[in-house]
Amino acid sequence: MKSDSTLRLALAVLLLSLQTACKDAADSAADLTEPKRYVHSLDGVPASLDPAQAGTRYAKFLVLNLYDTLYRYRYLARPYELAPNLAAAMPELSKDGLTLTIRLKRGVHFIDDPAFADGKGREVTAQDVIYSLQRHFDPATRSQGAWLWQGRIEGLDAWKDQGSNYEQPVSGLRALDRHTLEIRLTQPYPQFVHTLAQGFAGVVPREAVTAYGLELGRRAVGSGPFRLQSIDSARARLVRNERFRQETFDLALEGFDPERDQGLGLTALDGRSSPFIDELEVEFIPEDAARWSSFYSGLTQFTKVPVAQFGQVLESTAPPTLKPELQERFQLQAAPELGFVYTSFNMADPEIGYSEDPQRNARNRALRCAIVKGFDWTQRNQRFFGGIGEVFPGVIPPRLPEYDPEQDRGSTEADPAAARALLAAADWDAGNLPVLEYGFPASVTERQLFEQFRGFMEAIGYPRAKIQPLSYASFGDYYRAYSQGQVMLITSAWTMDYPDAENTVQLFYGPHRAPGANAASFDDPQFNTAFSAAATLPPSPQRTELYRAANQRVIDECAAITGLVRRLVLLWDRQVILQPDWAFVGGYAMRFVDLRDPAGQR
């Protein structure tokens, strides 16, 4: 009996050991097959996943990962360079610059989805590209991106006016064959190819629009590198699109710079096929403190550091370096944003802008110039942008080829004494100065910006009671008000749609006056002539001169207090192989993200 018990005990121990061993082996196997997951964070929530609604940074970020665009920006090349994406090559441009022929890659398929007849994603064709552009001009789409192509493509605006009938062809959009597209422009538009690299240009199958309608904002049926698994107001989960075309990643072609990109691990990507991760999770965390906590505790692997926290994170700001205790865990990039912040004067307001009385016109100009002189960009940069923003004169920010580093910086340097002298010379005194109404959407930071502005103006002798806040409950209300010319001083930020000076200089082009992008309603004949002449030219020294001349007019007429390029501090986990970008490459970069092995395996 005793030996039986011993035998049973031995058997039990043996079974237990076997079970444990099997479990360990299974766990190890599971570890090996565990998908590579990268967790990104954004400081806002996308309102829609429909490319036609990709008007925000957040929507564009996801759309570029779920849908294909004809072109994209090279991952690492700076200045930014366009590269073929769904297109097989860069477009063939006719001699008159009006006709583009674009050939599509063959064998690219949409993801499988019940919207298709057999549930299997079909091949992407030239007709899909035409449909995706057309639907921006269909009022039923309520597109936010139609402005990109308005008046640019032959027959497209007329097609809209005639009722947006998809059975009616658009003369400027033709499918020459299944994989070749011809686009005819109304006039030369050198920036056109950039528009085909925007989120708005995502290629959508008609079947999905028909099947889902507005629900397309919460679904995605594209041919991008990822498929949507789920999305809510807190996060989006994307998984690798297994049918995404296999293309070899060429590090040199993507613009790798051994000095700049040193230590990022990017060389490990060369020769492989993207996307490199299996799962992409994007956490939407608008609240600064929560976003930082999620990142610091390892729940997310990327964050934009709030300005208020620069002191806690940066060891120095010139150049920005991380505190030693953070260097082991995180990588840092302090990247300038392409765009700028500025305050423009409403030139349609006779109190401060154009007046029919020539004398008052001259006095108003002196008043604007005094305000520009009284504005302390250095203090604004220190207090609100961590002291790492870049102040520049005019509306062509640094890093654009048209930027002139030799330009006089007088318009960006505060000189209260000179401002007071300007006011006195133009017969302005505390009694006759007009009431300044400074508009802003209600928020703590915007209010503090106003208070700082009021402080600057008090320093040049402006009575405090004559500087009034004009707050709006939401940014939408504020935008509507200044678009309708109801705000005297308009503080805003412009984020460039594509890396070309045309996109910033047009902000002061007369015909674009409010409600257009020229909220200041600046209308200067010399500026307009220079801009019109430059707009149809390809990048060239002649074009650069014209843009610089236009820029100088904005400065000379004191049409705006400008400007500052924000520098964003981005941090990411050292286990992640990434060169982040907050501007044009942003969403495109995700297909090139990878995790270091083996610790990077999660």
Add this chain to the structure above:
Amino acid sequence: MSPEWLRILWRSPGGRTGCLLIFLLGLLASFTSMGWLGQGWSAGSDISWGEVSASHWFGTNRLGQDIFDRALVATATAFRVGLLVTLGAIAIGACLGGLAGWRHDRWPDHCVMWLAGVLDSVPVFLLAAALAFAFGGGEAAMYLAMILSFWTTTARLVRAEVMRLRGQDFVLAARAIGLPGQQILRRHLLPNTMHLLLVQASLTFVAAIKTEVILSFLGIGLDDGVSLGLMLAEATQDILAGHLGNFLAASGCLFLLLLGLNLAADALQDGVDMKQAPS
């Protein structure tokens, strides 16, 4: 010959503490409103997020403004908001409640109760925020939103009290001598609801201050100036930068003010309840 409500307040230790706190803070607020204190609240300095020092007792904020001065002005703002909203809400509530009670079960009563029912069906802070947003934000919108949100409770209480009083002998006598209903309501009924209005006023005062803090925190409060809500909203950035001055000053003032008001309101309510209790 102090008023009855003051005697009620002074009877309990809680009431006395509450009165003392309100008096001290009210004194500071008055001095601030008169320009004797806190006049540097908007002046910036070179010291952004400055530490606590002899010249800046709570340090400075992002713009280099003195947080102690701002706390004083914010407390004065809280008193102003509390008083204006309380006066508005109590006046509307008393008038409409009185009318509804006097015209009980007729169309004025039905209208007032329907309106109060609709407004009460939305949580009060949500309603106030929605109204303030709809009115375009800013100080006037905030006052209007709070008054429109807060009058309903007063109206219900006054209506019930008027309905109780309208059958009393003194009202019947007034009717018998031919006094018009409007005069009976104004001269005889509403003055007899004063004890209720007083307690309700103290509670509305507290609610108004809390709501102002919430609305200003959300950015739909004050246009210009400073309030406790704005300071707390600023503190969300300051805390990230490692500075607690705004948070401590604003929450400290808010705590003391609400503590004083709540103690006083409790004491008043207890006193009125005891007086009304059947012997």
